[in-house]
Amino acid sequence: MNDVWKAGLAQLALHVESGDVSCREIVSAALERISRLDGKIGAFLRLRPEAALAEAAAADTARKSGKARSRLHGLPVAVKDIFASRDFETTCGSRILAGFRAPYDATVLERLREAGLVIVGSTNMDEFAMGSSTENSALGKTRNPWDVARVPGGSSGGSSAAVAARFVPAALGTDTGGSIRQPAALCGVTGIKPTYGRVSRYGLVAFASSLDQIGPLTRSCADAALMLGVIAGHDPRDATSYPEPAPNFVAGLTGDVSGLRIGLPRGFFDGEGLDRDTMKRVREALETLQGLGAKTVDVDLPNSAHGIATYYLICTAEASSNLSRYDGVKYGFRARAESLEDMYENTRSEGFGAEVKRRILLGTYVLSAGYYDAYYRKAQQVRTLIRRDFERAFESCDVIATPTTPGPAWKVGELVDDPLAMYLADVYTVTANLAGLPGLSLPAGFTSAGLPVGLQLIGRPLDEVGVLRAGDAFQRHTDFHERVPPAVSP
Amino acid sequence: MRISRDTVLYIAKLARLRLADGEVERMRSDLDAVLGYVESLQKLDTTGVPPTTHVLDIATPKRPDEIARVLPVSEVVRNAPEHTESAMVVPKVLE
Numbered sequence: 001m002n003d004v005w006k007a008g009l010a011q012l013a014l015h016v017e018s019g020d021v022s023c024r025e026i027v028s029a030a031l032e033r034i035s036r037l038d039g040k041i042g043a044f045l046r047l048r049p050e051a052a053l054a055e056a057a058a059a060d061t062a063r064k065s066g067k068a069r070s071r072l073h074g075l076p077v078a079v080k081d082i083f084a085s086r087d088f089e090t091t092c093g094s095r096i097l098a099g100f101r102a103p104y105d106a107t108v109l110e111r112l113r114e115a116g117l118v119i120v121g122s123t124n125m126d127e128f129a130m131g132s133s134t135e136n137s138a139l140g141k142t143r144n145p146w147d148v149a150r151v152p153g154g155s156s157g158g159s160s161a162a163v164a165a166r167f168v169p170a171a172l173g174t175d176t177g178g179s180i181r182q183p184a185a186l187c188g189v190t191g192i193k194p195t196y197g198r199v200s201r202y203g204l205v206a207f208a209s210s211l212d213q214i215g216p217l218t219r220s221c222a223d224a225a226l227m228l229g230v231i232a233g234h235d236p237r238d239a240t241s242y243p244e245p246a247p248n249f250v251a252g253l254t255g256d257v258s259g260l261r262i263g264l265p266r267g268f269f270d271g272e273g274l275d276r277d278t279m280k281r282v283r284e285a286l287e288t289l290q291g292l293g294a295k296t297v298d299v300d301l302p303n304s305a306h307g308i309a310t311y312y313l314i315c316t317a318e319a320s321s322n323l324s325r326y327d328g329v330k331y332g333f334r335a336r337a338e339s340l341e342d343m344y345e346n347t348r349s350e351g352f353g354a355e356v357k358r359r360i361l362l363g364t365y366v367l368s369a370g371y372y373d374a375y376y377r378k379a380q381q382v383r384t385l386i387r388r389d390f391e392r393a394f395e396s397c398d399v400i401a402t403p404t405t406p407g408p409a410w411k412v413g414e415l416v417d418d419p420l421a422m423y424l425a426d427v428y429t430v431t432a433n434l435a436g437l438p439g440l441s442l443p444a445g446f447t448s449a450g451l452p453v454g455l456q457l458i459g460r461p462l463d464e465v466g467v468l469r470a471g472d473a474f475q476r477h478t479d480f481h482e483r484v485p486p487a488v489s490p
Numbered sequence: 491m492r493i494s495r496d497t498v499l500y501i502a503k504l505a506r507l508r509l510a511d512g513e514v515e516r517m518r519s520d521l522d523a524v525l526g527y528v529e530s531l532q533k534l535d536t537t538g539v540p541p542t543t544h545v546l547d548i549a550t551p552k553r554p555d556e557i558a559r560v561l562p563v564s565e566v567v568r569n570a571p572e573h574t575e576s577a578m579v580v581p582k583v584l585e
Contacts, residue, residue, distance in 0.1 A: 103565040196545050210543060239551055240544060309528040320505060327506070329578055334571035340581050349508040357507055358520055361498065364505040365521065378531055380541030385534070387542060420523050436545025461546065 004029045006484065008219040009169045009226050013071040016063065023063070023074025027056035027118055030076045034120070034167045037488050042142040043152075043162035045081050046088055047121035052076065055118045062116070072226060073116030078162045078171040081122040081139075082129060083109050083214075084203035092205045093125040093137040093155075096351030097332040106203025107238070108172060108214050108231045115230045120168060123158025127353045128323065129179055129207045131155050132425040135416055136355045143412070144187060145485035146451055150409040153183030153425075156217065160187040163217045165488040170218045170227050174204065176211045177311050178404075178429025181441035184217055185404035185454020188443045190471065190481060191217040192224050195462045196436035197242035199228075200235030206322040208315035209240075211433040220481050221442060221471035225249035228464060242462070252465030253472040258293030260470060262286065262457075263397030265301040268428070275407035281445035281453040282403045285474065292473055299393035299400065303385040304431045308423055310386065311430040313366050313379035319356075320363025326351065358419060387435040394460050399467055402428045404441040404454030432458050440467040443480035452480075492525045493518060 001021040004012070015021045031049050038044055059074025079085075082092050084102035091097040105113075112119060126136035134142040134157025142157045144150040145165040152161040156173030160183035163171050173180040175193035184191030192215045199214045206212065216227035232246035264286070269279055286296060328334035328347030335346035352360070366375035393400060405425060415422045432439035437458050444455035455474075459467040475481050498518045502509050509517060563576050570578035 100569055103561050103568065197548070210545075236551070236553065240546075240548075242546060243548065243551070303534075306531055306534065309531050312524060313528055313531075324506075328571060329580055331569035332571070338581060340583050343581055344506045345508045348506050352507070354513075357509075357513075358517060360505050360507065361501050361517060362521055362524060364501045365493070365497070365525075368501060368504065374532070375528070377541055378534075378536060380543065381536035381539040382531055382534060383542040384539050385536070387545065419520055420527055423524075434542075 005033055005166045005490070007169065009072060009075060009223040012075050012169060016074065023056040023059040023118070024053060026074070027052050027076045027120065030120055030168055037165060038167065040143065040148055040487065041145055041161050041165050042140055043123050043158045043165060043167060044078070044121045045091070045124050045139055045158065048088060048119065051087070052118050052120045059116055059118070069114065069116035070230070072230065075117055076120045076168050077112060077117045078121055078123050078159060078168045079109065079119055080125050080156050080159050080171070080173050082125060082174055082205045083172070084205070085109055088122060090122070090205065091139065092129070093127040093139055094351065094353070094356070095138045095333055096326045096347070100331045102203070104203065107200035107235045109203065111231050117230070123162050123171060125158055126155035127356050128205070128319070129155040129174055129176055130319070130355050130359055132178070132182055132422050133415065134158060135412065136353055138353055141412065144409045145488050146188060147409065148487055149411055150451070151186070151412055153186035153409060155179040157183045159217050160184050160189055160191065163187070163189045163219065164485060166484060170216055170223055172214060172231070173217050174212060174214050175433065176208050176315060177433050178426040180215045180217060181404050181429050181439055181454065181456060182426060184441040186409040186452065188452030188480070188483065188485070189217050190220055190224050190440070190442045191215065192228065192440045192464065192468065193432060193438065194228060194232060194464050195242070195438045197240050198232050198246065198438070198462070198464065200238040200241050202235055202237040208318035209322060210318060211315060220475050221440070221468045222250070222253055225253055225468050225472070247465055249465055249468060252469050254469060255473050255476055257289060257470055257473040260289070260294040260399065261397040262289060262294050262296045263299035263393050263400040264296050265299055265304065265393070265400060265402060268402045271406070273406050273424070274403065275447070277447035278403050278405070278407055278453050281447070282455050285444040285455045286401060288477060289470065289474055292477065294470070297397050299397055301389045301393060301431070303382065303389050306382050307386060307431040307434060308427055310379045310382045310434060311426070312362070312423060313375050314383065314434070316359045316363035317367050317376045318363070320360045320367060323356070323360055355419065383434045386431055390435045390437060399470055400458040402456045402458070404428060404456040408447050408449070408451035408453060428456060437461060438464045438467055440471050442471045442474065445480050491522060493522050
């Protein structure tokens with residue numbers, strides 16, 4: 001099989017089944033591309049080449065004796081540096097977790113392993129998933145494969161760049177306010193944040209627990225459905241996990257969108273600060289879906305205008321509480337100090353980067369005496385208003401379409417001194433987290449400068465199949481998701 | 491000015507963060523900008539609106555109180571920067 005590196009998961013599974021290529025050859029090709037090209041991208045923080053090759057060889061043996069664990073057995077994936085793993089260090093892009101090797105595996109890693117997927121390494125991210133450009137990583141910068149002078153988005157920027165650069169066919173990311181969908185859009189790949197509760201968070205390093213969800217970044221919606229099939233489903237170790245079994249995501253991809261009602265939120269397509277090319281590509285993508293039989297209807301999401309404000313109050317409050325565990329006692333980095341108090345302060349002051357400190361401070365402030373009702377409780381109430389808007393909108397439509405981001409990838413360094421401007425990059429994505437809804441981003445074309453544009457589809461609670469079906473139908477008739485960034489071709 | 495230098499120092503103390511002199515003003519003005527932005531929420535009438543804490547309508551699950559296997563202590567303390575076979579070691583708390 002030629003060009004094994006270009007193929008997605010579904011294609012690779014077919015080729016392995018027909019004997020065209022072995023898992024060892026696929027994993028070996030992935031490792032070769034990473035070692036040759038990741039110097040200019042910086043997607044990976046850690047690699048496990050020997051273990052990955054051994055697992056791929058074992059998969060080939062198992063498949064030959066009819067003992068394949070799943071259709072994906074032996075295929076390579078990458079994971080964001082945020083999941084507890086007995087096999088390798090987990091640092092969350094932070095200095096404060098340096099050297100941490102978890103004594104247990106996150107549920108998602110267990111499930112990848114049960115399906116026989118081969119984890120080739122872990123990918124870069126904004127420290128503790130706080131950021132939209134991966135520039136907040138304490139462990140190095142990641143570049144956008146479409147233009148290495150630009151950011152890949154974030155916080156799952158390493159995972160999205162690794163998939164865009166064709167290092168691996170799939171990677172896991174996490175999404176608290178857009179951290180799968182935004183980098184997917186900026187790197188021209190497919191990414192889905194499932195319904196809150198669909199994928200177990202056991203073993204996921206917590207940022208904002210009521211918003212965090214794990215999901216895949218892939219080349220296509222069909223591959224996203226395959227990955228979701230592996231990681232989704234109830235887990236008694238996560239009390240917020242949805243108790244019903246996950247549906248067969250792949251079987252839902254019928255290619256049929258006739259009669260699908262796509263809701264277009266008023267004001268989302270002519271907003272101030274929305275890039276002209278981005279808006280054009282998104283409108284063209286909607287025309288393509290209309291050509292396939294979908295209908296568009298106008299809907300109103302008036303409280304979405306308050307999404308970013310609501311999000312930053314809730315996520316910082318939860319983060320300030322979650323991150324109190326990093327004190328130099330139990331794991332990771334410890335600064336030298338004579339007293340316990342000094343040890344706490346020195347460890348946290350030296351161990352956390354600026355954005356993490358900023359959010360801990362904001363969160364501590366909004367939770368502090370006298371401010372709780374005005375900020376945190378208020379934000380939780382506005383969150384209810386945002387949810388109700390969606391409930392009302394879904395009475396007249398099946399999915400909601402928006403641009404994933406207001407514009408394409410920006411230059412490295414361009415927004416680092418303006419945290420608020422960086423926060424606004426998530427303006428279209430945060431509401432799906434606040435309302436707990438599934439959100440998909442898929443490639444919708446390119447700007448005149450050749451940068452990828454993402455279309456976002458938001459679905460009803462638990463209706464990942466609905467957004468994936470629409471996205472898959474679109475991808476059957478377009479090739480944006482198959483284009484390869486010139487900087488990494490071949 | 492929505493937030494003062496003293497308030498920043500106070501919340502930093504609550505959060506067990508020590509800010510360098512140069513960091514204090516930077517954080518103050520960043521927090522000031524964000525707090526200015528989120529002020530728009532105050533104009534919304536949320537009287538009688540219940541807060542959202544979990545987005546799916548599921549109850550907190552209960553499990554039977556059974557003895558289960560847990561990690562051995564030596565495994566749990568292994569990641570502490572300083573530890574013995576059975577404990578994490580920290581600077582002296584009591585004289």
